[in-house]
Amino acid sequence: MYRSHNCGELNLSDINKEVTLSGWVAKVRDKGFVIWADLRDRYGITQLIFDEERTPKEIMETAKGLGREFVVQITGTVIERTSKNPNIPTGQIEVLVTAIKVLNQSLVPPFTIEDQTDGGEDIRMKYRYLDIRRNPVKENLIFRHKVAIEVRKYLSDEGFIEVETPYLIKSTPEGARDFVVPSRMNEGQFYALPQSPQTFKQLLMVGGMDKYFQIVKCFRDEDLRADRQPEFTQIDCEMAFVEQEDILNVFEGLTRHLLQEIKGVTVDSFPRMTYDDAMKKYGNDKPDIRFGMEFGELNAVAQHKEFGVFNDAELVVGIAVPGAATYTRKEIDALIDWVRRPQVGAKGMVYVKYNADGSLKSSVDKFYDSNDLAEWAKITGAKPGDLICVLSGDANKTRTQLSALRMELATRLGLRKNNEFAPLWVIDFPLLELDEETGHYHAMHHPFTSPKPGQLALLDTDPGAVKANAYDLVLNGNEIGGGSIRIHDTDMQATMFKHLGFSPEEAKAQFGFLMEAFKYGAPPHGGLAFGLDRLVAILGGQETIRDFIAFPKNNSGRDVMIDAPSPIDEEQLKELNLKLNISL
Amino acid sequence: MYRSHNCGELNLSDINKEVTLSGWVAKVRDKGFVIWADLRDRYGITQLIFDEERTPKEIMETAKGLGREFVVQITGTVIERTSKNPNIPTGQIEVLVTAIKVLNQSLVPPFTIEDQTDGGEDIRMKYRYLDIRRNPVKENLIFRHKVAIEVRKYLSDEGFIEVETPYLIKSTPEGARDFVVPSRMNEGQFYALPQSPQTFKQLLMVGGMDKYFQIVKCFRDEDLRADRQPEFTQIDCEMAFVEQEDILNVFEGLTRHLLQEIKGVTVDSFPRMTYDDAMKKYGNDKPDIRFGMEFGELNAVAQHKEFGVFNDAELVVGIAVPGAATYTRKEIDALIDWVRRPQVGAKGMVYVKYNADGSLKSSVDKFYDSNDLAEWAKITGAKPGDLICVLSGDANKTRTQLSALRMELATRLGLRKNNEFAPLWVIDFPLLELDEETGHYHAMHHPFTSPKPGQLALLDTDPGAVKANAYDLVLNGNEIGGGSIRIHDTDMQATMFKHLGFSPEEAKAQFGFLMEAFKYGAPPHGGLAFGLDRLVAILGGQETIRDFIAFPKNNSGRDVMIDAPSPIDEEQLKELNLKLNISL
Structure with missing residues (x-):
């Protein structure tokens, strides 16, 4: 028997018990006349004590030879610690060692086996078995x-x-x-x-x-x-x-x-949002809804003035960044640089400071008066103290850029809290997606996804407009799953393959067994x-x-x-x- | 909503309820004025009834068009059956259909979807999705x-x-x-x-x-x-x-x-048996211990008489087959033919009838008197009414042959009962196994299995004799699992690889990462x-x-x-x- 207890369970109620423990030597403090060692296993850490007065000499010698990550088995008596550690469950006791056996030695590990290690990712991956020892x-x-x-x-x-x-x-x-x-x-x-x-x-x-x-x-x-x-x-x-x-x-x-x-x-609510709405409100098919900052479309109020950039844009769209009206010129310039990075790709950014005193100050004061800007604030839901950030251009690209900015600012502002959870179903996805390079449509989910009832005819006339019985589960801005109601009819499946550019032969060679199965009483079905x-x-x-x-x-x-x-x-x-x- | 209930749950307590069911049409009996259909899903079968008096004409028409394995959704009223079926949970009721929708049609399936099907293995594998519909x-x-x-x-x-x-x-x-x-x-x-x-x-x-x-x-x-x-x-x-x-x-x-x-x-007992004992008593490292018929070694009593076949044999070994003393000459000849088949490979078989009246009659009466045969009976544990079957020759081969005979006879005699369970640990397996073709030893379990303490030295002198910390779990004559205590020491692992014929370079190329890991505090471990x-x-x-x-x-x-x-x-x-x- 290698152990009577594990290294995470002994406490004051075990005082005076004789116990046997096995584990790894996490740390040794050798004061000469007394040695402490932390013994670690999956369940915790127990402090061992060896001292000149009570510990036999040969055990003292063995203790002095212990290195980090040695594997040892000890027997000893549970005693109360003089200096207690309230942070760990075993912190009230220590074990006075009466027998010790080194089960295996260890080279000095290439990084420290501690919660905060000194090892980089590469070395920890190479020695993953040592990394796994870390809590x-x-x-x-x-x-x-x-x-x-x-x-x-x-x-x-x-x-x-x-x-x-x-x-x-x-x-x-x-x-x-x-x-x-x-x-x-x-x-x-x-x-x-x-x-x-x-x-x-x-x-x-x-x-x-x-x-x-x-x-x-x-x-x-x-x-x-x-x-x-x-x-x-x-x-x-x-x-x-x-x-x-x-x-x-x-x-x-x-x-x-x-x-x-x-x-x-x-979780209080488990909202559902169409794909179209998600794109319109958040520029993203997996929006993080733990915080607001919904998109406000400004075309109606910002176009047809004298600001050419907006007039030429397909979409003018902004968000209200809470409490950011106090950003300095330098901070705002840095933000503009951020949206201009190739990874984001915006040409520039217009901003409006909605100051705490209710005044409005924008980077386009030349073209818009405060009545105009008050409209913008209303549409983006800005409150005094907020900063309104506005991007413009091609609708799809601008939405994607503003979504990136929204997520970045939310992170900076600490609005993406690890322990707050906001799930969301995004539904009514498009059935098909246009591959801009080839000009062909392919299945957005997969070729077995069924179109919404009654939309099959649209496949011939406006394939991009066909919606699918497809849905994604989004949690905190991450897609954690997705699925669809499937096609269960051989003919419809054949039609779908045709629209996806499969010849009947190709469809048969690849998925013949499935289409064959559909001939023998396939039930309506779906999943995720x-x-x-x-x-x-x-x-x-x-x-x-x-x-x-x-x-x-x-x-x-x-x-x-x-x-x-x-x-x-x-x-x-x-x-x-x-x-x-x-x-x- | 496709269903309010499944097809396995309705009974007399549901009488008069309106229900919606979906499933597959398992069977249709069309008597003209009345039609019954069995509707099947994962949960059971519910009988549907359509009749001219109560069922609207167009539903009657649909019912007449139903084929086997059509997928339908019906709504109807639960009524009591006139002719009840006590064999199924829903056998007291049927559903008078008031609405029906064919969700999908089906070709005639290539085999019947019933507990006893008319389909052979090949066709059922090709249409496995239909096979899965069978109970x-x-x-x-x-x-x-x-x-x-x-x-x-x-x-x-x-x-x-x-x-x-x-x-x-x-x-x-x-x-x-x-x-x-x-x-x-x-x-x-x-x-x-x-x-x-x-x-x-x-x-x-x-x-x-x-x-x-x-x-x-x-x-x-x-x-x-x-x-x-x-x-x-x-x-x-x-x-x-x-x-x-x-x-x-x-x-x-x-x-x-x-x-x-x-x-x-x-399970009452969970016995353990060494590999050596299993081979000696059952000729098999995964013995079925639900029945006796243990091997009795007869060398001491059957050799040194005048029967040359036995005298030349390394091993003479028999089993007592319960109640088989009444086998006819023809039946025994058939048994001898059975052990002579190439799959078993015995040269012949000696038998002793231990008749119900206590008399003993053998195929080698010329060489052995009834005192001799009584000894055999004692050693094999035969009782009056049993047949003793004896094989002889090379020890290993003979044991394997007698094991095959033992299993065959137990099956014929109905001693291998499906619902009786007798687990057994077989322990102390040899560490190495001799490959008779190459003359080399290889690991019987795998190269990470540890030898029994103190047997490492034997590796050089008598490798085949080294026992391992290895064990198999046997259930009803089948090996359902196995494992071992592993080597956790780099040097011992290197020694083992050497004995298995790996060069140090080969060992390093293949298992270097494991041997490296062992240098950093590997604990004693094992598994299965x-x-x-x-x-x-x-x-x-x-x-x-x-x-x-x-x-x-x-x-x-x-x-x-x-x-x-x-x-x-x-x-x-x-x-x-x-x-x-x-x-x-």
Whole structure:
């Protein structure tokens, strides 16, 4: 038996008990005649004491030889500390060691195993097993476990069945981002790793499984943005005999459950907003609604004066920044520089100071009098003390720029609070999205999403105007999930493929099995998927999903700890009937 | 809203209620003036009734057009049936339909959607989504879900944390059975899919995670035996600061919990048997101990007489087959033919009838008198009425042959009862296994398994005799899991790799990251993995794991429903810097 207790549980009620503990030496303070060592395990830290008077000499010697991260087993007596530490549960006691065994030694770790470490990201990734010993990382992993438990609990209680779908599936030419897997038994043929279990969950609905879910890994071989991973985890769900309303209600319930159980937060309202409204009010299909700063469109009051910049613009739009009327000229110039950065791309910014005394002062006083500016204040909802920031130009671009400015200012002003949660359904997404480069439309969600009833005819005349039965769940300005009501009719699915530019042959080669399945009594169905990595990070009040993944990959898709991917043997390639195109 | 109730819940207490149901038309009986239809969903079957007197004409017309597996939504009134069906929960009522909507039509399904179907395995696999509509398959998937829930519940309550480990890991030359995954971002380099998360769970122990589990997919690209899958699911576990005893206790607890919660079975005893004893008593490292028929070794009493076959044999060993003394000559000849089949491989079989009257009659009466045979009966534990079957020859081979005979006879005699559960730990496995072809030893479990304390020296002198801290859990003659106490010391791990024929360079290239990790305070640790597919099948009282997998692959590793694997585009190959070695 390696331990009678863990390192996080002993307290004053255990005084005089003989205990056995195992763990890592976190810290040693050697005062010569007395030595203290902090012993750490998953559950906490317990202080050990060795002293010349009470501790046998050979144990004293061993204690003197202890290094950081040595693994030791000790037996000793729980005694009261003279100098107590109120910050930890075991802070009232220490253990007077009567026996010690070094279970394993340790080299000096390449960074300190403390909440605030001196190690940079790269070194911590290479020695991730040491990083996991640190409280923040360990707690994140335990937190993730708890979220997954509550997800499974809620959905199971709602009658959902977790069904495992295959990882070795069919590669589709459309799947430019598929990871492929050569098969040894079927020479020259490849599986693909799923980007999502989409078609399988639909087949489960055709199979009558009714309410399906799965917490499942998905894979995407694409250039990684800062916070993406080639493998990521989804909470994947599907229901049959449901309308959009049924699905939103179930997953509103799940989200409320998680916020309640995990964060102790009761959400008052769970608003819904159309995609069009979200774009108009926030310039963004995943608005953070924890704070106001809604867009005010100023075309009607700002155009047809003598300010050419606005007159030429498709859209003139502003936000009221709370309490920012006191910004200095220098601060405002810095803000203008910020919106002009290539990442934002605005040409410039007009501002109005709505001073605390009610006076209005703008950068365009030449063109607008205070009556005009008072109109602007009214439309943007500005109050005395606010700063109104106005951008103009092409409607879509200007909205995106103003959205970026809104988020930046909210962050600077501390309005994006980690422990405040404001979920939002964004609904009525467009069915199709125009690829500006190719001029072709492609599915905004995926090709199985159904259009709103009665809008099918629009596909021929005005494809961009067709709305879908598609919805996203947004939490604090992050999309944490999305889904749709699916097409369940073979003919409509064929029509959709046609509009997406698939030839009948291509559609058949890729999705023939699904269209075939639809011929045998497919029920109406729909579903959604939540990104677990992102959800956990947001619930944890943090930004970076990597901090909630045990063994993440870096931005090049590499696992630097195990050094993968890596070249493989010529022999192994040959067995797969493959060779490298260009030897590297 | 598609339904107010499901098809499994209405009964006499709902009489006169107006209800809305959705589901599949399972059966239609059209008597002209009255039509009955069975409506089926995941929850059951409800009988619908349409009749000329009470049902509007156009609804009658629709009812007449209903085909099998049409998807319909109906509204109607719950009424009492005249002819009740006591076999189903809804058998007391039927629904008089007042409105009907055909939600989707169906072609005639290629096999009947009934508990006993007319479809063969191949066609059911191709249309797996229809197969899943059948009760037995649907119930198996729901059963699997329940098992997974109980596994997670038990382990979480025991303080285990489910941690997701990566799927895109490092390919190792040793991993001849690795599926590899070419990386687009890292040209010419490959990931591998994990055969198990072995090294990651060990790194989690080094990371202080203490008690880890995961229900996780694993992958093996090898020739598939009848009941193997290229992707399979493991309950994977690891613990730190534990000895073998601690691990056995936890997973005995898990197994008891599952049998209790899932099957309502309380297991009395949970015996442990050494590998050597299992081989000696049952000729098998996964003995089915639900019935006796233990091996009796007869060398001492059967050799040194005049029967040359026995005298030349390394081992003479028999079993008592209960109640089989009445076998006819013909039946016994058939049994002899059975053991002579190439799959079993015995040269012949000696038998003794221990007749009900106490007399003994054998096929070797020429060499043995009844005193001799009485000795055999005593050693094999035969009672009057039993048949003693004796095989002889090379010890290992003979044991394997007699084990096959024992299992066959137990099956024939109905001794292997689906709803009787007898778990068993087999412990003290050999560390190494001799590959008879190459003459080299390889790790019986895996290279991270630790030898029994004090046996390291034997590695040089008698490698085959070294026992490991390794154990298997056997249930009803099936290995459902296994594990070991791991090596946690860099030097011992290096020694082990050396004995397994790795050069230091090979060991470093493949497992350098693990050996490096061991230098930073690796705790003593160990664990095990259960095969979930097999476990679920056995708990379900069935043999075939495929019946408990939603979308299984066939013996060639193909998914015949989606037709995977399949060739991929030249373009896609090129992007991966690959080409086919030989065009196919």
